[in-house]
Amino acid sequence: MARKESITKQMILDVAFMMAREEGMQNITARRVAERANCSTQPIFRSFQGMDELTDGVYDRAVAFFQDYYRLYPRLEKTPFCNLGMAYVAFAREEKELFRILFVPEKPGKSLYEILNGSTENVKAEIQRAAASGCQDPGGLFMKIWIFIHGAACMTMTGDYDLSDQETRKLLNDVCQSFMN
Amino acid sequence: MARKESITKQMILDVAFMMAREEGMQNITARRVAERANCSTQPIFRSFQGMDELTDGVYDRAVAFFQDYYRLYPRLEKTPFCNLGMAYVAFAREEKELFRILFVPEKPGKSLYEILNGSTENVKAEIQRAAASGCQDPGGLFMKIWIFIHGAACMTMTGDYDLSDQETRKLLNDVCQSFMN
DNA sequence: CATATAAAATAACAAGTGTTACAAAACATG
DNA sequence: CATGTTTTGTAACACTTGTTATTTTATATG
Numbered sequence: 458m459a460r461k462e463s464i465t466k467q468m469i470l471d472v473a474f475m476m477a478r479e480e481g482m483q484n485i486t487a488r489r490v491a492e493r494a495n496c497s498t499q500p501i502f503r504s505f506q507g508m509d510e511l512t513d514g515v516y517d518r519a520v521a522f523f524q525d526y527y528r529l530y531p532r533l534e535k536t537p538f539c540n541l542g543m544a545y546v547a548f549a550r551e552e553k554e555l556f557r558i559l560f561v562p563e564k565p566g567k568s569l570y571e572i573l574n575g576s577t578e579n580v581k582a583e584i585q586r587a588a589a590s591g592c593q594d595p596g597g598l599f600m601k602i603w604i605f606i607h608g609a610a611c612m613t614m615t616g617d618y619d620l621s622d623q624e625t626r627k628l629l630n631d632v633c634q635s636f637m638n
Numbered sequence: 639m640a641r642k643e644s645i646t647k648q649m650i651l652d653v654a655f656m657m658a659r660e661e662g663m664q665n666i667t668a669r670r671v672a673e674r675a676n677c678s679t680q681p682i683f684r685s686f687q688g689m690d691e692l693t694d695g696v697y698d699r700a701v702a703f704f705q706d707y708y709r710l711y712p713r714l715e716k717t718p719f720c721n722l723g724m725a726y727v728a729f730a731r732e733e734k735e736l737f738r739i740l741f742v743p744e745k746p747g748k749s750l751y752e753i754l755n756g757s758t759e760n761v762k763a764e765i766q767r768a769a770a771s772g773c774q775d776p777g778g779l780f781m782k783i784w785i786f787i788h789g790a791a792c793m794t795m796t797g798d799y800d801l802s803d804q805e806t807r808k809l810l811n812d813v814c815q816s817f818m819n
Numbered sequence: 820c821a822t823a824t825a826a827a828a829t830a831a832c833a834a835g836t837g838t839t840a841c842a843a844a845a846c847a848t849g
Numbered sequence: 850c851a852t853g854t855t856t857t858g859t860a861a862c863a864c865t866t867g868t869t870a871t872t873t874t875a876t877a878t879g
Contacts, residue, residue, distance in 0.1 A: 458878050460825050463827080499827055502867090561738075562796065565796075600809075601812075617749055638816070641845045641856040642847090678859075679838085
């Protein structure tokens with residue numbers, strides 16, 4: 458009775474997300490998305506109320522993408538802190554645009570902590586251990602390490618900081634050590 | 639023999655810089671600058687080859703602005719490191735847009751180190767002292783502290799980190815202490 | 820197969836961008 | 850004061866943006 462849908466909401470979201478990943482959010486335009494999806498701009502506005510709704514969807518996919526990235530990242534370090542740091546810095550290096558969208562946003566979206574939400578359970582467990590073994594201020598410890606990791610990642614994103622995985626590993630372990638004592 | 643110039647290059651630059659400071663670089667357009675300068679767009683294109691040249695000028699003023707800000711910032715802390723940190727974080731809090739332009743740029747401009755250029759002489763002197771008093775790796779020490787400070791400032795800019803000056807002071811002193819030992 | 824109906828394409832609109840051609844205005848010199 | 854030169858304003862061009870009206874196309878059902 459009616460024509461079959463050939464460009465789905467998913468397909469549009471896929472294309473837009475890929476563009477955000479490669480060129481950043483601000484370069485997503487209706488016509489460019491349409492071009493990469495091999496269609497006109499019409500299917501976009503059938504599936505989404507407007508470009509804002511599309512970019513909101515892209516943002517949500519970026520959140521999910523990071524959470525998967527972090528979940529699947531190999532945990533080779535001695536401490537959850539350092540594992541978190543390695544993954545976070547690697548994400549900043551390999552996904553510069555997504556890192557910017559998620560963690561250095563111009564318009565306030567989710568906070569760092571909301572994005573990490575369940576992802577830091579093991580880190581919190583580490584804090585418990587630290588508290589048990591005599592650390593006075595486990596919350597402060599977490600904050601310090603987190604600030605350091607965020608700084609390393611931001612500098613990686615902008616290219617002000619360019620260390621190998623090996624060097625990053627040593628750096629993070631050193632710093633964790635310093636903060637623990 | 640000719641009409642007197644009423645809108646100078648300086649005036650245009652002043653207006654554009656103020657706009658960058660308040661709304662960020664991407665919101666600077668010819669018509670909006672003209673409006674705030676109470677003139678047409680013509681004087682802009684007489685003084686500048688194009689908008690790129692204007693925004694380049696704004697960037698240079700931002701660099702100078704930060705350098706002045708840092709030079710004039712009161713040095714209340716025990717160590718140059720902590721003074722640098724306090725100034726840098728305060729700048730991120732009070733000048734969010736300029737901080738983003740300078741230190742989290744989308745298009746590569748000057749590096750962090752180029753912007754700070756002569757500003758870290760006293761910090762380097764501190765490293766010398768650290769080296770003299772038995773620190774094995776003064777370069778590494780500088781890097782660690784700098785990464786931490788940058789992380790704190792970036793989180794301040796985005797609102798993920800909101801501590802009073804007092805708390806920031808304690809945090810920085812603690813961390814410097816940790817890294818020195 | 821013919822047709823109704825939903826989807827996609829085409830094409831346009833309004834708004835906003837950088838930039839420029841041209842006209843109006845102001846002022847120092849003759 | 851008249852004049853010529855420079856600055857400024859007006860208005861336009863070409864382009865890009867989001868969005869929408871309209872036409873075309875494809876397909877499930879009669």
